[in-house]
Amino acid sequence: MPARILVVDDEQDIRFSLRGILEDEGHEVHEAESGEAALRLVDERAPDLVLLDIWLTGIDGLEVLDTLRSRLPDLPVIMISGHGNIETAVAAIKKGAFDFIEKPLSLEKVILCVNKALEFNTIQRENQELRLRLGSEQIRTLTGRSAAVASLRQHIAQVAPTEAWVLITGENGTGKEIVARMIHAQSRRGARPMVAVNCAAIPEELIESELFGHEKGAFTGAEASRQGKFELADGGTLFLDEIGDMSLKTQAKILRILQEQKFEHVGGRRTITVDVRVIAATNKDLMEEIREGRFREDLYYRLKVFPLVVPPLRERGEDIPLLIRDFLDRLTRTQGFRELAFTDDALRVLCAYPWPGNVRELKNFVERMLILHSGAEVGPEDLPAEILAARPAPAPGAPPHDLPIPSGAVDFKAARQEFEAEFLRRKLEEFEGSVSRLAESIGLERTYLYRKLKAYGIQTG
Structure with a gap:
């Protein structure tokens, strides 16, 4: 996607060269020959990315970087350094620069670094928007006064500020991904991206490319180089959903990368180092999978630093009336449904139903009743046949x-x-x-x- 990029360098040839490279990629490029001019341009209209030379006349690059970080902390800045400035460039990274490019400039390095910074910035913005949208959603999803929910909230609060890896287990529909997002949002990495991968949804032949990225021409259909999920999550959190569905071959590669945090693109030779926190989730009994030879025991214990179990809805039946009220409030507010209430008798039937689809099934049921029910109140006689059929039928005169x-x-x-x-x-x-x-x-x-x-x-x- 085209971006607005500011190039700051006191050498006209460098600015000219970078403008040509970036405009050929479809970007809008602006130039500044000094730190003072750069800050004026940023004040007029913030760019999507800044390429900033370390040595400038007047205000030097590190001072400009400090100012940009204080004004626009999410703006990615790539430093431009000469041969003798590597230590300074590393210092700039510690100050918050996204990366650095060494002179003489390499076309491939410039494009790769710029694309990575822009992609990271896009994911970061989307992640922040998602956290804002999900903030109240997450709390509602864990609505309840049951001991199971209280315990889960406490464990999330305990593990979130740490760097510990988390293994979340639970049935489908219980909210494992919501728990993962709550952990990330409450962690020190909360401002960095959280990248989710559904291991069960990616074909076996593509999962390595999806996770580790690939080089152009690495396989049929690889028409361009592409970053993998590990790179996109660098500095943030990688959420491996349905980890129990990953093949043994991929598990072996994942284990090595999790241990070293280093890997190569499919078809590439360059070693890439990342810093990610891993949260994994599964609806399977991984110990049973290990006994059956379908899951690696060493990977299991690598992931299971802090285990969390998301309880099924049938274990927290007392929360069902609160969840129903919550779903009703949200759906009437966001989708314009009319007000609807459930009688106490209907709620007793719903509390006794086992809800095999868990919270997801309950939410879908509430929405379906809002669509189909024409009255203002739902009684037992209005409930679907499958819910009524689940009630045990007592013998005459017997419980x-x-x-x-x-x-x-x-x-x-x-x-x-x-x-x-x-x-x-x-x-x-x-x-x-x-x-x-x-x-x-x-x-x-x-x-x-x-x-x-x-x-x-x-x-x-």
Whole structure:
């Protein structure tokens, strides 16, 4: 995309050369022969990028850089240095310069560096806008008073300010990416880009190019060089979603790069060094994948510095009324839907439904009711058939599953927990203590079922 670029150098030949290179790439180029002139031009209209010589008459390049960083902290600045100025150029990088180009100028180096700076700036702006849009969204997604949500919030607050890598596990629809974005937004890297990669959505033959970039002509269809996600996330966070779907071949390469933070483009020889924080997520049981030979154990422990589990909605049923209210408020405000309410009886049915699609399914359900329901209030009789069908059908005069009504329960949540515990005890006896057969029979993941049994103090043999 064409950009507005300011070239600052007291040598006319250098300015002329850079103007030619950059205009051939389609950019709008402005020139300044001194630091004072450069700052005036920046005040008149901020550029998208500045190429700044270190040695200038009057105000030198480092002073100009300091001023630009204070006025426009997000403006990328590339320093131009002579052979004897490398140490000064490195000092400029520490002051916040994006990169430096060494004289004599190389056409390839100039174009590569400029494209990288502009691409980074675009991602940074998009990331900032996304954080603003998602700021309240993230809080709403974690709406709830359940112990599970409170614990998750606490762990996010603890790990976010650190540099620790995070492995997020949880079922589809629970909000793993939202948790990752909350960690990034609350970290010291929050002003840098967060780049997300869905490892399950990229074809195996393209994932290396997607992650590491490629050189022109590296493979059929590679008509131009391209940066990979690791480069784009340099200084920020790389979010590897659905990491459990990555092939063993790619896992091996990822492990080496995660350890060294160095790699080469596909078809390239130049070693590229990056600084990224990695957050990974999966809906799979990675220990089971390791036992089955589908996931590398060393990669698992490299990623699992700080594990986080996002609870399924069925573990936080008491949050369902709050989430519904939240979705209703948001959708009526942003999409112009009319006001709608759910009766207490309808909410009780919804709290008992297992929500296999989790929070995502609940949000879609609320939106569907806003579209289809013509009244002002939703009762049990208005709920979809699949939700009503999930209610256990008690025998005449008997409670569901022929279980005794809890006598010690003081509220709906406690009653449900007592029912669950007794149901699991009986079903476990029915399957002669086999947790795997029980999990398959009642449609629960084995790891989740183990946690439930442990919470209720039920021995598994």
